[in-house]
Amino acid sequence: MIRPPTPPKGDGAGTAPGPNPPDRPTMSSSDRPVVTRIAPSPTGSMHIGTARTALFNWLYARHHGGTFLLRIEDTDRERSTEAAVQVILDGLAWLGLEPDAPAVFQFARADLHRQVVHDLLAKGRAYRCYMTIEELAAERERSRAEGRAIRSPWRDQEAPPGSNLPFTVRFKGPLQGETVVNDLVKGPVTFRNRDLDDLVLLRSDGAPTYNLAVVADDHDMGITHIIRGDDHLNNAARQSLIYRAMDWPIPAFAHMPMIHGPDGAKLSKRHGAQAVGEFADMGYLPEAMRNYLARLGWGHGDDELFSDAQAIAWFDVKDVVSAPARLDWNKLNHVNNHYLRLADDQRLADLVAEAMNRQGRATEPDDLQKLLSVIPLVKDGAKTILELRDLCAFVLAHRPLTLDAKIIAMLDAETRERLERLSLALRDEAAWTPETLLARLREFVTAEGVGLGKIGAPLRGVLSGGAPAPDLASALTALGREESLGRIADALSQLR
RNA sequence: GGGCCCUUCGUCUAUCGGUUAGGACAUCAGAUUUUCAAUCUGGGAAGACGGGUUCGACUCCCGUAGGGCCUACCA
Numbered sequence: 001m002i003r004p005p006t007p008p009k010g011d012g013a014g015t016a017p018g019p020n021p022p023d024r025p026t027m028s029s030s031d032r033p034v035v036t037r038i039a040p041s042p043t044g045s046m047h048i049g050t051a052r053t054a055l056f057n058w059l060y061a062r063h064h065g066g067t068f069l070l071r072i073e074d075t076d077r078e079r080s081t082e083a084a085v086q087v088i089l090d091g092l093a094w095l096g097l098e099p100d101a102p103a104v105f106q107f108a109r110a111d112l113h114r115q116v117v118h119d120l121l122a123k124g125r126a127y128r129c130y131m132t133i134e135e136l137a138a139e140r141e142r143s144r145a146e147g148r149a150i151r152s153p154w155r156d157q158e159a160p161p162g163s164n165l166p167f168t169v170r171f172k173g174p175l176q177g178e179t180v181v182n183d184l185v186k187g188p189v190t191f192r193n194r195d196l197d198d199l200v201l202l203r204s205d206g207a208p209t210y211n212l213a214v215v216a217d218d219h220d221m222g223i224t225h226i227i228r229g230d231d232h233l234n235n236a237a238r239q240s241l242i243y244r245a246m247d248w249p250i251p252a253f254a255h256m257p258m259i260h261g262p263d264g265a266k267l268s269k270r271h272g273a274q275a276v277g278e279f280a281d282m283g284y285l286p287e288a289m290r291n292y293l294a295r296l297g298w299g300h301g302d303d304e305l306f307s308d309a310q311a312i313a314w315f316d317v318k319d320v321v322s323a324p325a326r327l328d329w330n331k332l333n334h335v336n337n338h339y340l341r342l343a344d345d346q347r348l349a350d351l352v353a354e355a356m357n358r359q360g361r362a363t364e365p366d367d368l369q370k371l372l373s374v375i376p377l378v379k380d381g382a383k384t385i386l387e388l389r390d391l392c393a394f395v396l397a398h399r400p401l402t403l404d405a406k407i408i409a410m411l412d413a414e415t416r417e418r419l420e421r422l423s424l425a426l427r428d429e430a431a432w433t434p435e436t437l438l439a440r441l442r443e444f445v446t447a448e449g450v451g452l453g454k455i456g457a458p459l460r461g462v463l464s465g466g467a468p469a470p471d472l473a474s475a476l477t478a479l480g481r482e483e484s485l486g487r488i489a490d491a492l493s494q495l496r
Numbered sequence: 497g498g499g500c501c502c503u504u505c506g507u508c509u510a511u512c513g514g515u516u517a518g519g520a521c522a523u524c525a526g527a528u529u530u531u532c533a534a535u536c537u538g539g540g541a542a543g544a545c546g547g548g549u550u551c552g553a554c555u556c557c558c559g560u561a562g563g564g565c566c567u568a569c570c571a
Contacts, residue, residue: 041571076570147498149567168569186501195499203569210571234500234566262507264563299509302519321509324564328507331521381533456530472530
C-alpha cells in the first residue's frame with residue numbers, strides 16, 4: 001500500500017485536476033501542535049469501537065504531546081438525552097481516557113454552524129433546495145436506478161418560488177474533477193466529484209446537519225488529526241470539499257478499521273457485548289481493555305502485553321492495520337487475566353465485593369478482609385472479576401455449610417475417621433501457612449499410608465461445600481485455623 | 497444499483513521483493529497434580545482465486561470472488 005509521509009505535508013486532501021494539485025498556500029496541519037478528538041453521538045450506549053477510536057486519539061495526542069478533546073454530537077435532538085451523555089462520560093472515565101478539556105456540545109454551537117452556512121451561501125458554494133420529501137424520494141429512486149448521485153434541480157435555479165416554502169440548504173459541490181483524501185492509514189483515496197452528492201447543510205427546520213457541524217467544529221476547535229471509524233471515509237471526501245470552499249486548512253484524516261463480532265458480522269449484542277459498560281460489568285479491567293483494544297488493529301512488532309507508557313511511546317497511525325478486526329473473547333480473557341495478576345489485591349477485593357452486591361449478595365464488614373486473604377491465592381486462575389468472585393465465594397460461606405450429594409457420598413466411615421484424625425493433626429499446627437500446611441498434609445497421608453488423593457477431595461468438599469476452591473493448603477490458609485477446623489467438625493457431626 | 501475500503505494459521509498480528517512465512521490467543525498431545533484452574537514441554541495450523549511485472553512475489557499491477565462501509569432533512 002502506498003502511504004503518504006507522516007505527518008502529512010500540506011492538506012489531507014486535494015482537488016483535481018491532478019491527484020495532488022499545487023495548492024494555494026494554506027497553513028499545514030503538521031505545523032500546529034496535535035489536537036485530536038473523539039466525537040460520539042449520545043445514543044444510549046458507548047460502542048466498543050468508539051472506545052477504541054477514543055483510545056487511538058488519546059494515544060496519538062499523548063505521543064505527540066498534544067491535546068485530546070471530546071465533542072458530544074448531539075445535533076439529533078430526537079435521540080440525544082442527558083443520560084446518554086453521562087454514559088459516554090462514564091465510559092471514558094472508566095477507560096481512563098478523559099479528555100484534556102470539558103466536553104464540547106455540538107448542539108449548543110448551532111449559531112456558529114449557521115454562520116458557516118450563511119458564508120457558504122454568500123460565496124455561492126451552497127444553495128437553497130426546495131425539494132419536497134416526495135420529490136426527493138422520487139429522485140433517490142431515479143438516481144439509484146441510473147447509478148448516479150442525487151441531484152437537486154435547485155442547484156442552478158436562482159429564483160426561489162413562493163416566499164414561505166420550506167427549504168434545506170445544500171452544499172454546492174463541484175461536478176468535475178476528483179477529490180483525494182490522503183488518509184493516514186488507507187493512503188490516498190480518490191473520489192470522482194460527480195459521485196459525491198450535494199449534502200444537506202441545514203435542515204428545513206434550520207438545524208445544522210452532522211456533515212456541516214463536524215467540519216465547522218473540527219475547524220473551530222483546531223483539530224489537526226481526525227482519527228475516526230472507517231464508516232466515515234466516504235464522508236471525508238465531501239467534508240474536504242467544505243473545508244476547501246471555506247478556505248480552511250484540511251486536517252489529516254486517519255480512518256480506523258471497524259471492530260466486528262467473532263463471526264465477522266457487525267458487532268452487536270448478539271456477540272455477548274458491544275458497549276463499554278457491558279465489558280465493565282462482565283469484569284474486565286480498564287487497563288486490560290486498553291491493552292487489548294490497542295492490539296486490535298494496531299501492532300508494534302510482536303509486542304502483546306504492554307503498558308500505557310509503552311503504547312504512547314510506540315503508537316503511530318501508520319501502524320494501524322487497514323483491515324477490520326474481529327473481537328476475540330479468548331484473547332481478551334487472556335489479557336485480562338494478565339492484568340488481574342498484576343492488580344492490587346485491595347482493589348480486586350473491592351471489585352469482587354461490588355460484583356457480589358450486584359449479584360444481590362450483601363457483603364458484611366469483615367468480608368473484605370476475608371476476600372483479601374483469598375484473592376492472591378486464586379486470582380491466577382481468574383479471567384474476569386466475575387470469575388474471581390466465584391473463586392472467592394467459598395470463604396464467605398457461613399457455617400454450617402450445606403454439602404451437596406457428591407461430597408456426602410465421598411464421606412464414608414473410613415474417610416470420616418481419617419478426617420477426624422487429620423483435624424487433630426492440624427489442630428496443633430502452629431504456623432498455619434501454605435508451606436507448613438502442605439508439609440503437615442503430606443506427613444499425615446504418609447502416616448496413614450495413603451495418597452493425598454484419598455483425603456484431598458473430601459477435605460476440599462468439606463471446606464468449600466462444593467464451591468470452587470484453590471489447592472488445599474491455600475484454602476486452609478485463606479479460611480484460617482478456626483474456620484477450617486470448624487467446617488470439618490460441622491461435616492463430621494452432620495453425618496454422624 | 498453506484499461509490500469507496502478490506503482479504504497471511506480458527507482469531508489478533510509480524511513480514512515493508514529473496515525468511516524453514518515469526519509471535520500471541522485458542523486448540524491438540526504429554527508432564528505435574530488434592531477437583532477445576534494454574535504451571536512446564538512439545539505438536540498441528542496461513543499468504544482467497546486467476547493473470548501479469550520480475551532472476552525471484554505474501555509483498556508491486558490488473559481482474560475475479562468474498563466481506564464491510566457509505567449512498568438520510570442519523571451521526
